[in-house]
Amino acid sequence: MNTATRATLRRLAACLLGGFVLALMVGRQEGSLNDFGISFHQAVVGPRIFVFLLIGLVIFVMVTFWPRVVPYLTRPGVAPLGAGLLAVLAAQTVMNWYDPLVSSTGNGKFSGVRTAANASPNLSSVSVAFFGWLAWTLVIAALVACAAAIVTRVRVFGYVTAAIGIVGAVLAYVAHSAVVDLDGGIDHSLGVYADIVGFLLLACAGITAVHARAEVADTRGFLRKVMGYRPGLPIAALGVILGLLAFSTAGWFGALQINDTLAQAHSDFDGTGISSLALNYLGWLGWTLFGAAAVLSLAATYLRNRMLAWVSLILSVVGVVLTFLTLRSMTDIGAQVAPQFGGTWKNLGAGGFLACIVFSLFAAATAMVISSTSAGVRRNVRAKAPTDELPVTSMVKGFRRSSNAMPLLIIGGALALFYPPTLTLTWQNVLVGQIGVFVLLAVGLNVVVGWAGLLDLGYIAFYEIGSYTTAYLVGALPVKPPSWLQMSPLVSIPFAILACLIAGVLLGAPTLRLRGDYLAIVTLGFGEIIQILAVNNPGGFTGGPQGPTVPHPRIHLGGINITWGQDNLPYWYLLLIMLIVVIVLFYRLEGSRLGRAWAAIREDEVAAQASGVNTTRVKLLAFAIGASTSALAGSFFATQVGYFDPSLFTLQASILIVAYVVFGGMGSLQGAIAGAAVLTWLPQFLKAQVPQDDRQMWIGALVLAMMIFRPAGLLPAKRRKAELEGLDAAASSETAAVPRAGAM
Amino acid sequence: MSQSENWVQQLPQNIIIGLEQGSVYSLIALGYTLVYGVLQLINFAHSEVFMAGGFGSYLVVNGIVGHRHMTGVMVPLTVLCGVLSGALTGAAIAWLLEKVAYKTLRRSGAPKLAFLISAIGASLFLSNLAGKLFNRLPNNAFPTYFDINHQLFKIGNAKVTLIEVIIVGSAVVMMIFLDRLVNRTKLGRGIRAVAEDAPTAALMGIDIDKTISRTFVIGGALAGAAGFMFGTAFGVSNLMGFTPGVKAFAAAVLGGIGNIRGAMIGGLILGQAEVLIAALPFVGAQWNDVISFVVLVLILLVRPTGILGERLGRAA
Incomplete structure (x- = not known):
């Protein structure tokens, strides 16, 4: 039996085994105490196993004949x-x-x-x-x-x-x-x-x-x-298509559980005492604004005219504001007329928010025109400057320079602002309590694991410390703070961050001289210790397994009064502000002196030390910065959920956050965000696809498959990608020079 | 005052219990340490291999013995059957795990943390698959096919039960067996060579892939056997691997990860420390997990690479 046959047989065995495992995965739930292995029997005995083996066989055939298909894959279409x-x-x-x-x-x-x-x-x-x-x-x-x-x-x-x-x-x-x-x-x-x-x-x-x-x-x-061809033109065209949908067929208002289109909403609200601006908007102003912005932005992008672009940009911004005011007054009236269907910002359909997205798309398209026409001028000047920058720095600057950044940011911002209101309550809850918070955590851990290369398996402890600090400072714990220290939840955030900074330094200072895996187990132990401390409640400080009840945040500042309550949406905007601040800071940090020092100690600590990097200080800073991000998330979480208990802060949670970071692409900010977002969204998504109890199993299988087929993660960091591909390229050029084993 | 006298009185009994726990920790820790030795990687799915051993031996023993009650010479035979089936299941799962979650990544030259995540994925998958196939109860008692708490003899006023003798005895046998295997056989020499310097070992004609695969199998067999013993004493469940896994990992690091004798000693120390310190009048059992980590951190602060230092090649 030669090598090729053996490889084929091995592949066949692997595929059949895969089919077998699949049969187990979609089989019946659980055995009983009388017959422990019953679901195992039922999964693999009987005709259904042949179906799954057939699936394995089909995959085997597809993999085996894949090389025959490959030449056609480059064909157009x-x-x-x-x-x-x-x-x-x-x-x-x-x-x-x-x-x-x-x-x-x-x-x-x-x-x-x-x-x-x-x-x-x-x-x-x-x-x-x-x-x-x-x-x-x-x-x-x-x-x-x-x-x-x-x-x-x-x-x-x-x-x-x-x-x-x-x-x-x-x-x-x-x-x-x-x-x-x-x-x-x-x-x-x-x-x-x-x-x-x-x-x-x-x-x-x-x-x-x-x-x-x-x-x-x-x-x-x-x-x-x-x-x-014309920067921004496709985006403007997309805006026109979406806008036509938004203003003609999409639902704008859904009181009485009926979707009103724009025209229906106009006739419904006529004579209800709605503000004249909103009535006009529903009647003719909306269409007019949309038409004018569409024509202007199409013209601006096609003609590359800065003047038109500015006019269109301003018009789009006005459009967003007016749409918002209209939506607001619609729900105000809706709340007065039919309070049983909810209050302000309730019962709005997707149409109004889609209109906001459309106006933002126009703004993005025109911003593209503006930046592309001005960047050309600047690039000429810059080309003469000597380029002795490090690759990362020039990469970061290149992104900032590129004309794609601005529109992407505007579109992303528009989605972040106007998409969540159209979601159902459950998904809003998931967005705030799961996706948002864990994105923040993953971004923080990315500093420690991805950039500085320190494996931290007890990261959730800082989150916990942040949550409990806030709980203490608002007086939600059994031990009350002195009256001069008692404060509202939002004010406590800096103190929570301070507490975590101190905890991070206290943990880091003695342990950071430990290498890689030792650090991992010590941080793991730290996480466990903090959680057990919270459960065991020494001195009656934490309130034990019940956990504290934290009030929702409020702002009373001069004339501004904002109160957050049960509704998820306001928390989303609060979280969005935090996320933007943190991401912008970290984005600046990556290319900075400190960021480069992290990369240096990650790649080779001895060499970094020899080049004058103070490794202890730099590692401590990574720990402290990661910890403070976690504190921010913890503080937000405590005041958002209102009630939490220590069972949330388990070792599994720490490990999951590491998985988010690596899954997304270690050391890349976009990767950490994407990884956390995907892996926190997935369980909610799977809820509707597979039995509730099987979700973790499918997630495990997906993570495993992801790592097998794309080990660098979802959105790999540019530097790491270069490393991996560089190695690959080197290997393939070497092997290409040697004839293959079968050919000899 | 009387409480601390109590502690002294209970000391022999607690030492025996600590020995029992420590033996299980040691057996699992050996798997971590072996894999770490050859790959410099923490095998996060190792606790699931332990769990699989528990379930595998449960099914086999239950299939053979049913609900009959064993006495006399049948007891050691049943135990042997359980240990063997547990070890076989553990070895099979570990072999598959290496093929799926490690070998593929090794071939694509993945970064080190990618292995960690693929192992975490495999761990999630395995424990939940077991939960789906069997059940998700926290504790399934093993069939009581013999009286595990049967008192064999007394040392002073400390009782020694059957299960303690079985666990400690088979652990000692397996550890001696492993020590011989690593130090005296050709395979053992291969494992030590790969741990010392993999590229050079490859140049000397050692098949690295096979050695790594066999290392996983050995570690898996030990963990599977430990799964049977743990299951007999405390029951099996799909989450049974987690806590002992973390403790055993700590034990491996405590002894010096990558060091086989270190893992044995680390496991025993950790088992003793947990039982003895938790028995102190002012501590209490709820601090069990904290104790093991505090001990670990304290020892690492004094000896940053564990009690015996690392390197499978040198120290074993």
């Missing part, structure tokens, strides 16, 4: 085909299609809508067919036709693919709106839009496959060409 398939698959398997079904029958997904559609006799037969069998048939037909088009490059196949794609998109829209019209209710679901985009991408794939010439065959190059 493959990239949009892949993207389209992915979008359609996601839309028709995991995304929600019709929200009201989620609560009533528990399943608003494609399959759930199918069941509902079959049950309702008034639905048109096309819609029933679409949800029943047509959608998947269309997908398979498009896939086959597109594959034929890519392989043969016969034009007819391409046109057929395009036709199928367009029919699919239209049918999806028609069928979805038919279902929504039939049953009413507020629909937040995005499944249909993803499906439409997917079908349109499939159509594009067909056309590209048969029509692409060499100059547009390269997808990335093509994209760059499109985006670079």
Whole structure:
């Protein structure tokens, strides 16, 4: 048996084993005390195991024949085909299609809508067919036709693919709106839009496959060409499309559980004593603002005219402000007329916030024009300056210089501001209590683990100290502070940070001379000790396992009175401010002298010391800065949840935060944010996909798979990526020189 | 005053209990230390190997013995069967773990922390898969196929029960076996060579991949056997690996991670320290976990690389 056969057999065994494990993973829940292994038996005995082994076999065949497929992968049309398939698959398997079904029958997904559609006799037969069998048939037909088009490059196949794609998109829209019209209710679901985009991408794939010439065959190059043709034009165009949706069909107000479009809202609010500005906005001003901003920003981006760009920018900002004022007065009236449906900022549909996003997109597009026209002037001057900067510094400056940064920031900011209000209450809660807080923690830990290379497995302890410091200072613990020290939650944040700084230095000073893994176990021990201290409650300080009740924050400053209560949204904006401050600070820190010193000790501590880096001081600073970020998060958390107990601060939580940082891409700020956001969002997302108890198992499997297939993380740090790819490149150039073992 | 007299009176009994706990810690710690020796990596999924050993031996022993009650010569046979099945399950899981979570990453030249995270992922996966397959109760009592608390003999006023003898006895046997294996056999020489200097060992004709894989298998077998013993004494559950795993990790570091005799000594010391200090009148059992870490930190402050120092190659 030669090496190749043995490798193939080994792969076959691995794939079959994978199928076996999959059979266990989607099997029945739990054995009983009488028959401990019953779910094991049921999972692997009987015909169902063959289905899973078949899946393994299919994967084996795909992996084995992958090299045959590879030559076709560079052909034009493959990239949009892949993207389209992915979008359609996601839309028709995991995304929600019709929200009201989620609560009533528990399943608003494609399959759930199918069941509902079959049950309702008034639905048109096309819609029933679409949800029943047509959608998947269309997908398979498009896939086959597109594959034929890519392989043969016969034009007819391409046109057929395009036709199928367009029919699919239209049918999806028609069928979805038919279902929504039939049953009413507020629909937040995005499944249909993803499906439409997917079908349109499939159509594009067909056309590209048969029509692409060499100059547009390269997808990335093509994209760059499109985006670079007129900076900002694609963004402005996106704004126009979204804006048309927002002002014509999207829901603006949902009191009485009915989605009002803009026009309906106008007739509803006419004569209710709403402010004339809002009435005008609903009537004509909104459309006019949108039209004017759209035309101006399209013109500005197309003509690259700074003057027009400024005018459009100002108009867009005015648009955002006016939209906001309108929404506010709508909900004020809504709260007066029908208080049973909630108060201010309640019952708003996605339309108003989508309009805000649209205006922000226009602003981003025009900002792109402004920065691209002025950056050209500046770049000429800069080119003459000597470039003796370090790579990181120039990279950071390069990002700041590049014309893409500004619009990206504006779009991101617009999403962060205007997307959360359209979310359901549960998701707002997740966004604030899980995603936001853990992003803050991951960003802080990234300093310690990612930048300074110190493995800290007790990071949650600082979070805990922050929370308890705040609880102490607001007087929520059994031991009260002296009256002059008692303060409101927000004021206590600096003190919480101070406490964590001190704790960080106290832990760090004696232990930082320990190397790598010793430090890991000592920090782990520190985390455990702090948690057990809180539970065991020595001296009655912490209140033991019950934990303290912390009041919600308030600001009374001169004329400003802001009170945070049960509602999640205000906390989100508070958290957003904290996040922005921390991220901007850390972003500046990365390229600074200290950031470079961290990189130096991470790569080689001895060499760094020899080059004059005070390693102890620099490590201590990393610890202290990480700890203080954690304190900020802890302090916020304490006052947001109002009530917490020590069981939250376990070792598992510490380990999970390390996993967020590494999963996202160690040492990269974007990576830490993305990793924490994805891994905290995932359990909530999986809630609807797999049995509740199995979530941790799927997350473990996903993390494992991620590390196997992408060990550098989701968004690797540029420096590390260069290291990895550099090694790869070196290895491949070496191995390329040697003939392969099989060839000899 | 009477309380501290109490402590002295209970000392022999507590030393025996500490020995029992310390033996389990030592067996698990050996797995951490072996893997650390050859890979310089903390195997975070090792506690799940321990758990798998517990479940595997539970299924096998339960399948063979059922609910019958064993006496006389059948007891050591049952124990042998349990230890062997636990060791086999542990070895199999550890072998798979190395293939899936470590070898693939080693081939792609991943950064060191990526191994840690893949191991954490594997650990989450394994413990929850076990929870799904069996149950998620915190404690499933082992079938009482023999009287584990049967009193064998007395030392002074300290009682020695059957389970304590079994645990300490089989731990000692396995440790001696491992010591011979690492010091006297060709495989052991390979492991020591890879731990000392992997690239040079490769040049000397040692297959590094195979050596690492076998190291995992050895460590897994020890942990699996420990899983059986722990399960017999305290019951099995899908989360049973976590706390002993963390303690054993601490024990491995305490003795000097990468050092086999260090792991044995570290485990024994930690077991004793926990029981003896928690028995002090002013401390109490709720501080159990704090004690082990305080002891660890104190010792590391004096000896930053553990009691016996690191390096599998040199010290073993």
